[in-house]
Amino acid sequence: MKLETDLTTIKELADRRDDENWRFRSFLKHGRISSRAVDSMTHELNQEVSSLIDCTQCAYCCKVLRPSLSSKDIRVLAKALGKSVEEVQAQFLVKGEGPGEFQFNQLPCPLLKDNRCSVYDHRPEQCRSFPHLHKKRVTSRLWGIIVNYSLCPIVFNVYEQLKQRMNWRG
Numbered sequence: 001m002k003l004e005t006d007l008t009t010i011k012e013l014a015d016r017r018d019d020e021n022w023r024f025r026s027f028l029k030h031g032r033i034s035s036r037a038v039d040s041m042t043h044e045l046n047q048e049v050s051s052l053i054d055c056t057q058c059a060y061c062c063k064v065l066r067p068s069l070s071s072k073d074i075r076v077l078a079k080a081l082g083k084s085v086e087e088v089q090a091q092f093l094v095k096g097e098g099p100g101e102f103q104f105n106q107l108p109c110p111l112l113k114d115n116r117c118s119v120y121d122h123r124p125e126q127c128r129s130f131p132h133l134h135k136k137r138v139t140s141r142l143w144g145i146i147v148n149y150s151l152c153p154i155v156f157n158v159y160e161q162l163k164q165r166m167n168w169r170g
């Protein structure tokens with residue numbers, strides 16, 4: 001499988017293929033392929049593509065996205081950093097949109113050091129789960145997938161491979 005991993009190229013292609021990507025979304029949502037089959041193909045491709053891309057060489061999501069942190073995430077971080085929950089909140093976080101949710105207070109993430117997550121083994125659940133392509137009901141997540149297509153090489157390549165596997169011609 002030939003993969004595209006250069007973020008500049010990916011951004012250019014994302015701009016150029018924006019209409020095409022939304023049309024493919026409609027095909028996935030309303031076409032003849034069942035949502036279960038879309039899940040199965042996406043999960044398989046995600047495993048394949050993820051095994052070929054080293055996220056620690058990219059870390060672009062940590063530079064442009066703000067994950068939501070639950071109180072459990074914050075407790076885990078506090079323990080890993082040897083700080084109190086209040087210290088972690090004051091130093092690294094701001095209130096998020098949902099009740100009880102927090103977000104990092106700056107971009108890139110303040111815990112990204114030398115392009116690597118300094119708390120990798122204790123990172124928040126949303127960081128662990130990103131880009132969420134292992135989750136069920138892919139056809140209900142396509143809006144987020146198109147948003148992440150331009151900023152995550154895994155998402156870009158999985159979406160492109162899906163078009164190929166389904167022999168989609170636009």
Ligand code: SF4
Pocket residue numbers: 061062067109110111112113116117118119120123124127
């Ligand atoms: S906690 Fe780690 S994985 Fe999550 S955004 Fe920050 S640097 Fe990235």
